[in-house]
Amino acid sequence: MTTLEAIKYVRGELQVLDQLKLPHEFVYDNVSTCEQAFDCIKSMRVRGAPAIAIVAALALAVELEHKKDGRKCTTQKADTIKYINSKLDYLMGSRPTAVDLSNAIKRLKKKSAATAANSLTSDQTLACADIRLSYIEGAEKILEDDLTTNLAIGRYGAEYLRRQQMPVLSPVDDADSLRYFTTSPPGTQGAPDRTYRKLSVLTHCNTGSLATSGHGTALGIIRSLYKMNYLDTAYCTETRPYNQGSRLTAFEMVFEKIPSTLITDSMAGALFSRMKEEKNISAVIVGADRVARNGDTANKIGTYSLAVLARHHNIKFVVAAPTTSIDLFTESGDSIKIEDRAQxxxxxxxxxxxxxxxxxxxxxxxxxxxxxxxxxxxxxxxxVTPHLLIDAIITEKGEVVRSSKGTFNFKSIMPERWREQVESSAESEATTNSSLGLQTSLSEEGTQFHMESI
Structure with missing residues (x-):
């Protein structure tokens, strides 16, 4: 096995690694139906927000490739769309906290509907085939985009953390040279290289190749730090109660020979207190299942505690999240539904x-x-980690840092979605409120305008 893959896919065939059997066994489950995908996600044989969305999307693609939608759906456009939408609605119930899943579902519904609407052929069978192919290609594009996204997050995150480092002015002892790296100062061109201490980080849960299509989000940043020779040590928590950190993250880092150390969840405070200076612990890097519009972030239980500890010890707290994990409709973390697991x-x-x-x-x-x-x-x-405890959110479009006012603004990295989901919604609400105000004025005061405003 040369690379870690949580998902293996060729058109018409989907295999998902059973992560409950890691790190000792590699067993792939064949997933050929949406019901099998639902069970795979719900039982956490596959987990991680991006991977969940990919498995759900591709499971339906496999069904459509094998025409499991039935005879009516191969001869009537409306039935094909109805089938796709019902299956996607069903899959949404497998893991409601992960916004990547809902975003993927919205994207695939929109693409299928557009294909049906734009189909000009009078041959319904041919039109149904076009809709199925359109969905399949859309699901495959989600898989392709995820890897590209992860590599970008890794690069942006590594460079963000490098820029936080101060150059070492005193000579470096040859015996300690492996603890340093030399490169040009950030934001310069042609300036002499400077020497910097390698940095250490802590991560929580699993956000690597096993949680995505490859490379990872938070663990992707760690991979990039290691490849760029910026990394001293990556600490990972065991992540109770399901041990994704000790079972999966530790396994991934050992597999790739990344210098790493496992700790229990409750050791983080002691680690920061005793080892921050010695190991140059510079950041806690976590993933996200959902980021609200204000930057509040839902992630694996225990993330909030790490953010509090990081703030106390003056350590950067960084969220690594694709823009698909940013939910502009949800204004704050108060509205994020939190899933309870089995006792x-x-x-x-x-x-x-x-x-x-x-x-x-x-x-x-x-x-x-x-x-x-x-x-x-x-x-x-x-x-849910409050946005005031988060220093930066790293996306495939670049970094979004908390402003001096303590706020996050995602408009610059996703202007189209911002206009569609925030500004247009605000305009619609303002129009509604204005209309309600007009009706109130007419009924209560018998005039179109409030007199005090004239």
Whole structure:
């Protein structure tokens, strides 16, 4: 196995890596129906906001390629569109917090509807075939775009963090030379190179190749830091209760030989207090399942706590998110729906059995109880980090930093969506309010204008 792939796809065939069996086993599930995709997402055999959207989109593409939509849907345009929309609505229920999924669904519905509307042929069978092909190509484009997006996020994020570093003015001892890098100062051209300390970062949950089509978002930034020779150490949390950090992120970093260290979730404060200066811990980098318009970010439970600790220790807190994860319709994190998970995730754990000789037997797995099974459990899957605790949100369009007023503005990186989803909505609301105000004036005061405004 040369690269880590959570998703393998060729037209008409989709395979999804069962991440519940990692890091000891590589097992790919064939996903040929939307029902199988729903179960795959809900059970967290595939996870990560981008990967969820891709699997859902491609599962329906596989159905359409094999014409599983039935005879009526191959001969009537309206039935084909109805089938696509109903399947996408069904898939939306698999993981409602992940905005990438809802954005992908909106995008694919819009594309299918446009193809149907623009079809001029009188042959309904041919028109249905065009709609199916249009959907399939749209789903495949989501897969293609995700990798391009991740590489861009990695590059922008690495450069943002490099710019936060101050040059080292004193001579560097040869014995410590591997802890430094030399490059031109940020924003200069032709200036002499300067020496900088390599930086260390902490990440939470899993946001790498296993959560996306490849490279990753937050872990993608870490990959880019490592490839650019800027990275000292990447710390990863175990990420309780489902251990995506210890099972998946640790595995990815070991696989790619990235210098890394695993800690428990509760060790972050001690790490910052004791190791910040020695290891030049410069940032906490996390992904996002949903970013609200004001910058509030929903991510794996435990993210909020890390943001508070980072602020206390004067460490940058950075969110890595594609623009598809930014929800302009949701004004703040107060409106983000938080998913509750099963109690057993916190009370039980599965894994390969360790023999008396200390070796891991990957062919022998067991599920064990780690808590009294009678205790009540509260197990939210996500928390919301307030935008005031976030320093920068890195997207494939560039970085968006918190302003001096403590706000985020996404208009510059997504002007079309901003006009469509924010400004047009505001204009519509203003028109409605104006109309309501006019009616009130006419009914209550018997005149078209408020007299005090004349």
């Amino acid at each position: 057993t995730e916190l009370m039980q754990i599965s894994g390969a059995v360790v023999g008396k000789d200390g070796k891991v037997d990957v062919n022998n797995t067991a599920r064990v109880a780690i808590a009294d099974q009678r205790i009540n459990v509260w197990n939210p899957s996500f928390d």
